[in-house]
Amino acid sequence: GDSVTQMEGPVTLSEEACLTINCTYTATGYPSLFWYVQYPGEGLQLLLKATKADDKGSNKGFEATYRKETTSFHLEKGSVQVSDSAVYFCALRTGGYQKVTFGTGTKLQVIP
Amino acid sequence: ETGVTQSPTHLIKTRGQQVTLRCSSQSGHNTVSWYQQALGQGPQFIFQYYREEENGRGNFPPRFSGLQFPNYSSELNVNALELDDSALYLCASSTRTSGSDTQYFGPGTRLTVL
Numbered sequence: 001g002d003s004v005t006q007m008e009g010p011v012t013l014s015e016e017a018c019l020t021i022n023c024t025y026t027a028t029g030y031p032s033l034f035w036y037v038q039y040p041g042e043g044l045q046l047l048l049k050a051t052k053a054d055d056k057g058s059n060k061g062f063e064a065t066y067r068k069e070t071t072s073f074h075l076e077k078g079s080v081q082v083s084d085s086a087v088y089f090c091a092l093r094t095g096g097y098q099k100v101t102f103g104t105g106t107k108l109q110v111i112p
Numbered sequence: 113e114t115g116v117t118q119s120p121t122h123l124i125k126t127r128g129q130q131v132t133l134r135c136s137s138q139s140g141h142n143t144v145s146w147y148q149q150a151l152g153q154g155p156q157f158i159f160q161y162y163r164e165e166e167n168g169r170g171n172f173p174p175r176f177s178g179l180q181f182p183n184y185s186s187e188l189n190v191n192a193l194e195l196d197d198s199a200l201y202l203c204a205s206s207t208r209t210s211g212s213d214t215q216y217f218g219p220g221t222r223l224t225v226l
Contacts, residue, residue, distance in 0.1 A: 004154075036217075043202055043219040044155070089154055093215075098143060098206055099168055100215055102154035 002027045006090045006103035013080055013110050021075040021106045023064075023090035031092040033057075033066050033073040034100070038087045047075075047088070080110045116205050116218035124224045125193050133188040133221045135203030142207055143167075144186040145215060146178060149200040161186055162208065190223075198225045 007022040025031065035047040035057070048057030053068035062077045073090060090103040117136045125131050137144050143162045147155035157170035161180035175191040184205070190197055200222050204215035 034214075044204075044217040046214055046216065049214060091154075098145060098160060098208075098215060099157045099170070100145070100147075100155075100204075101157070104154045105152075 002031070002092060002094055002101040004090050004092055004101055004103035006088075006106050009087075009105070009107040011106060011108050013108070015082055015110055015112050016079045017110075019075070019077040019080045019084075019108065021088055021090075021108070023073045023075065023103060025071050025073065025090070025092050027071075027092055027094050027101075029094050030068075031094040033064070034091040034093070035062070035064055035073070035075050036089040036091060036102075038089065038105070040086070044089065080108070082110045082112055084108060085110045116203060116216055118201075118203050118218040118221050120221060121219070122222045122224075124226065126226050127193055127195060129193050130189065130191045131193060131223060133190075133201050133203075133223070135186045135188070135205075135218060137184045137186070137203075137205030138216050140207060141205035141216070142184050143205065144180055144184065145204045145206070146186070146188045147202040147204065148172070148197075149202055149220070151199070155202055158188070193225045195225050198223060 003026045032051045034049045036044040037047045048059040050057040050066035056065045087105045145160040146158040149155040159169040164180045177189045180186045200220040202220045203218045206215045
């Protein structure tokens with residue numbers, strides 16, 4: 001079945017440091033890939049997405065590139081801020097209905 | 113355009129009881145999916161409703177059931193509650209428009225089973 005594996009957290013970075021959160025997936029067919037963010041006490045918000053190989057999703061300074069050959073969708077940001085502290089979920093969607101399969105989440109803490 | 117809303121925000125029940133959670137989908141969305149997010153885990157797909165019919169189900173027992181109404185709002189019902197049902201329940205709405213497969217999530221209902 002479909003699955004998503006993302007790096008264990010928590011990740012602690014100083015403000016303005018570079019961020020990479022690794023995500024790899026296993027899926028039948030050609031999935032759409034997503035990164036969702038969950039701020040403390042809140043629900044999930046879509047951060048970015050990519051729907052086909054070599055697409056790059058970007059939003060709020062975050063980027064991720066759909067790599068079919070390595071089945072990866074790593075999240076990157078060049079300079080993190082304290083406000084980026086949250087839990088980040090990598091996810092995919094395949095199939096005739098819109099079930100989304102999530103990774104276990106990576107907690108990011110950015111310190112001033 | 114209103115987003116996805118869920119009620120109640122928090123709920124405390126005891127083992128064996130029944131609970132109903134509610135979700136109003138985003139305007140223009142005809143598909144609702146429900147997820148269970150245990151503490152420290154990613155959301156797990158429970159089921160999806162499209163045009164008032166269940167359209168896909170995850171690995172959850174039949175005591176998890178749902179409804180979708182003509183206005184596309186939805187309910188999640190859980191019977192015979194167990195301690196392991198304690199979790200954040202998320203509702204997500206979407207639309208089956210070609211080229212659009214993004215689900216928009218509500219803030220969730222935190223269920224505690226004692």
